[in-house]
Amino acid sequence: MSVSIVGLLVILMVFSLMFFRIPIAIAMAIPASIGILYLRGWDTLMSALDTIVWSQSYSYTLTTIPLFVLMGQLIYSSGISNELYTAFRNWLSGFRGGLGMATIGSSAMFAAASGSSLATTGTIGVMASKEMLAAGYSKSLTGGSIAAGGTLGILIPPSTMFIIYGMMTEQSIGKLLMAGIIPGILLTMFFMITIYVSSIIKPDLIAHTNEQKVTWKERFSSLKATIWIFILFTIVLGGMYFGIFTATEAAGAGAMGAFLIGLIRKKLTVAKINEAIFETIKTTGFIFAIVIGAFVLNYVLTITRVPHLISDTLFSTNLSPAMLFVIIVLMYILLGAIMDTLSMVVVTIPIILPLIEAVGFDLIWFGVIIVLVVEMGLISPPVGMNCFVLNGVVKELELTQIFKGSLLFMVPILALVVLLYIFPEIALFIPYSVQ
Amino acid sequence: ACGKTEGASSSAQSDKVFELNYNNLAPPTHPYTKNVSEPWAEFVEKETNGRVKIHVFPSSQLGTPDTGYDDVSGGVFDVGLLYASSDKNDILFPLSIGDLPFAIPNPDVAVSVMNKFYDKFMKDKFQDAVWLGASSTDTAQLYTTSPIETVEDIKKRKISNSLYSRNELIKSWGAVPVSSSNSELYESIERGIVDDVIYNTTGAIGFNLNEVAPNMTKLDLGVSSNGLFVNGNIFNQMPEDLQTLFKEKLGPKHQELMAELYMAQMEKSIQEFENRVKDKGGKVITPDEEELNKFKEPAKKMWDEWVKEANKKGHPGEEMMEFFKKSLEEEGVVIPF
Amino acid sequence: MNLFMKTVNSITAVNKWAAYIIAYVMVGMVFIFAAARTVGSPIVGDIELVQFTMVLMIVFSLAYTEKTDSHVSITLIFDRLPAKVQLVLLLLARVLTLLFCAIVCWVFISKMNYLSTSSLLGIVFYPFRILLVIGFFAWGLEAFRMFLLELARGKKDASLGIENEDNKQLVSGE
């Protein structure tokens, strides 16, 4: 049996286990281990596991994840996310679709302190859904706005997805995070425009607009919450941009900053701090498990030369870079529909990477593209984690309604992908201009 | 354990094809890949009449230098260069003598001295991996953001370093050693996280360090020595004639390619560096002997430390050092202390 | 049986609180190191110390992650399967987890090396490797405890339906 066949069989087994609810870390690790055992024997399996488990835990880069997660958790526990929403609502009230835009805006703002899309969706979801439904927004537009707004969590830095991608492709985490800034702002605007335009084309999406009048005094006083986020964002990204911090140090400063902010605002109780830390521990545990699984799988794919087989096949058909790009994006949209997005990225990157490098695409830029297609995956049926989370925290929003509303927001994401293909500078301008 | 063998058309041992995975630490476009690992793979296949096939995996796909010995002895990869000073496995420690600052000036000397050292002290040390010969990269230099002429100039500066064993030296200059990974090196200088970098000449050009650290102080700090190893299990499965071929012809060929590349590259790279920084206010500084000795002096402590460390680990430290110095002298190298 | 459950519970709890303390240490350490470097006096070996902290954080997080069922899995097809099949798959997941933990423990025990040290500070690795064994062992134990729990529940109630766990994963890689 050719070694490549073994590689393909391993992939097949990984997918089968995954779809039968085996935790994805284990679904990758077990078939990969069997593959190693078959091809190279027990000694190699032992050495490979030894090396992988040790190097991935004795890791400076991975430290970034618990620190950023803790930062987002503390900001949530400090009640800042609530106030953010109030601030955006106050400023956007009176606009057509203003409350929906406020949902997007506060999601984007919260995303600047949180590295996770699911956390962003869950956090903003509870408040936003209540207010939007009360203001007469249709359930689908409400659900779609929140789920889509939540996806900004991994595009606007910090972002655990960028960190995982950076670890797998050996790209600078700092550069990747900074590459997300402008696309993040653009996508926020695109989402807002989407709400505005759709509410004009289909007025019955917003049945009645009983948004109450807001005074200018209320507007300005509600701005206070945003200041905290600005401070954190400046420490974290400013620190990285101006060369004061590495990505890990910025995360440490951010977590410390969030902690101090919580104390200053006197909103952090011991119970809330504990909750934030326990959430962080869980996240660390499952992300580490996935990283281990991914690297074991990665090793099998490497020695079986599956990535080469695939890239040779594709290149022998004389594809142009543009066609290749279209194929890759389509593949990710398809996979994103049915797969958990984190596992999608860790399984596919080793296969896709040689292709991307051969065509000469910039790997920082491609990281942004990956995050955008992952965002689509998060809100596309049937497996859309953001929609699941929203459905979990807001029971009156049904899953089908959320998915229906989310489809609308795939359009602006896709538009940004195309825009980035034409103007890569949108992503690359900031990371390549660092001090 | 089963070696992965395939394509055996008959049961005769001599017809068996051995496929070996070569872990190449350099990227696909690196001169090392183009001039050493790939030509060597072709050479092996030709010399063995196709009985041994080498698959080269660039960009450390099969493992990083810190786990090299464990990886090759466990069969994570079958062939590759190991670096004693970077390897977390203590078994390679005696070979780290080749990395002492201001010891081995170039790859030719490395091959000759370190092979002798291996024969004398290390011959029966490795059970799970087989030694195919010593080699090295070119010598390291100091790359700086502002010109460094004297030891005084270097005080308080933050210096990044690819070889941890040099950190003591950096400290004794009054500077601060900073650890940063290779992938973050360029950025670290660019953003002022570090001021200067100690790096081997070819690598510095490869990373475009000249763009951010346009000055070079030519200290000839010494090479990074390495050794080519093959997995013991698969080696022992080979028929005797192949084993002999590996030891007598294929291993030495690898050394030869390494020395050819890095000897030539060393000269060329310094020239290339000078050309690149000429118009940008940068320069190559060669300290006179008196000044150079001031840079070298503190290294004596490290040589002594090495002996102590070796004794602590149960090796004949003094004897090893004595032999090492004698071999260096035989190559015409002047021991700085 | 009860004693076993209780023992595993307390082992996981100890792990959880150890991770809790490590979280504080990690934030403090990274912050101090960053500050020290910023003011121009970097601490030698700072990165190594952070790496060791990360090992500890991981070691102690594994069992708690299993206990709270926080490992990501895809329920798309699972949700449409009959209860009996669901039970089998749930049990299979625990068994495979247990198997993986056992292999990793075995690997780390048989490859124990008392000499390897970190390159800069010379801190020996083996205590941390022993801790990793303990971490994976605790994870395996917790998986086994969950296995027994689900088995018991499955016997009692054939129409078992595990709650959709997606909303427990507010903070994830996505």
Ligand code: NA
């Ligand atoms: Na974010």
Ligand code: NA
């Ligand atoms: Na999806």
